[in-house]
Amino acid sequence: MNRTQKTVEIAESDAWKLYLLLEEMNRFLHQPENYPSARELGEWLDGGVYEQLRVAYYDVAGRWFDVDDETGCVIGPDGELHGGS
Numbered sequence: 573m574n575r576t577q578k579t580v581e582i583a584e585s586d587a588w589k590l591y592l593l594l595e596e597m598n599r600f601l602h603q604p605e606n607y608p609s610a611r612e613l614g615e616w617l618d619g620g621v622y623e624q625l626r627v628a629y630y631d632v633a634g635r636w637f638d639v640d641d642e643t644g645c646v647i648g649p650d651g652e653l654h655g656g657s
Contacts, residue, residue: 577649586632593624 600608600616608616638647645653 580636582632582636589624589632590628593621593628596621596624 600621634646637649639645640647640653643653644655646655648654
């Protein structure tokens with residue numbers, strides 16, 4: 573299914589939240605030889621990165637796409653369904 577590509581507006585504050593999340597993930601996972609230990613990973617997760625990810629996924633990016641009424645899945649640009657209940 574090909575849909576016409578649309579432009580999605582994003583508030584600067586939402587764009588900034590995504591930028592900060594991507595910056596943190598890039599820093600943390602930058603080089604495979606520097607991947608953290610299980611302890612460091614736990615500290616990273618406890619430091620609030622999951623909350624950043626949750627906000628970016630549900631509250632920011634989740635508003636960019638339509639949702640299928642029957643499945644609750646997000647409808648991607650080519651009609652593919654993701655997530656849902």
